[in-house]
Amino acid sequence: MAVSLLWVPDAPSPSAVADPGAGGCGVVVFDLYPHGDHMHVADRHPMAGGAGFCNDPVFLDEETLLVVFTPSSHASNPPSHASNPSAPAEGTADVGVDRGLPRIVAHSLSGLQPGVAPHGRAQEVGVDPRPTPDGTTFSFIRPGSAGEGGNLHLASPDGGAPNSLIPDVDDVVRHAWVDASTLALIRAGSPGVLWVVEIEEGTPRRVADAVVSGPETVPGEGAVTFVQSAGDRTWIRRVEAGSDSLATLVDTPPGSRAHAWMPPGLLGSGPALVMAHEGVVYRFEPGEDRFWHPIVNLNPYIGSFSGLALSPSGLRVAVVEGG
Secondary structure, three states: OOOOOOOOOOOOOHHHOOOOOOOEEEEEEEEEEEEOOEEEEEEEEEEEOOOEEEEEEEEEEOOEEEEEEEEHHHHOOOOOOOOOOOOOOOOOOOOOOOOOOOEEEEEEOOOOOOOOOOEEEEEEEOEEEEEOOOOOOEEEEEEOOOOOOEEEEEEOOOOOOOEEOOOOOOOEEEEEEEEOOEEEEEEOOEEEEEEEEEOOOOOOEEEEOOEEEEEEEEOOOOEEEEEEEEOOEEEEEEEEOOOOOEEEEEEOOOOOOOEEEEOOOOOOOOOEEEEEEOOEEEEEOOOOOOOOEEEEEOOOOOOOEEEEEEOOOOOEEEEEEOO
16 A cells, blocks of 8 residues: 655654653554644653553543553563453462453543653553443453453443443453443454444344454444454444444455544544554545545654554544554
């Protein structure tokens, strides 16, 4: 995929963007600003995490980033959602029941200054944090004792005991909110299968097979998207609340799997898909675009990265180093 690299005289050079150096835990936040039909990097902020590895970033709101922190005893083999994100690593040396397990950490991004890493506080033992549609709380997977998925819980970033969302479903490995009362799930016993469940009803319905990534919530639209494969082809599909019918949106860029959504009104009128390929972030607005368009090049600031998450405004992006 050929790219003409997006640069203008008033964009900060890579050397001018803050680089606090070593000590991050694997997740980097970039502050962006729009310029015409693309974006530029204003600042770069690695997450501070101590002795361990951070993964699976997601923005709770514009100023709060949730990450999964795995202590250093497991950092050489960080958890992968593509296999089993909730399985505790072997050889855990526990001091107390929770020591050594992956946990959700909330990082405050308020008042970021160049060269100063943000601070965080531990929340809950678990993986796969996802903000609820109203953005005030988040759901996560609490690992089961057998290490094969876990049970969904609802928590607040301000603390307090979390509540189980669907007590009878205890094998969830990935999830997203379709709307305020509906969840999309990937389950340990059926890898690559997408299920949809109404929380009050509690009985999941099977809606799609051959799922290789996702699900991801479409902002403000009561729907989720996911990446599906068949042979050498992969494409993004959509399912809406109250319907099990699927719509195909677009084929993915070569080699790309993880995707996110850019809010409406930023570089276009509607919400837009975002994916990355070889260090360049691409955008596609369903119903408007025919092709993926490059919007920001992160190669000058970071090596290879996997996954990406956008803030509600779309002006911050978090990525995981490596992959």
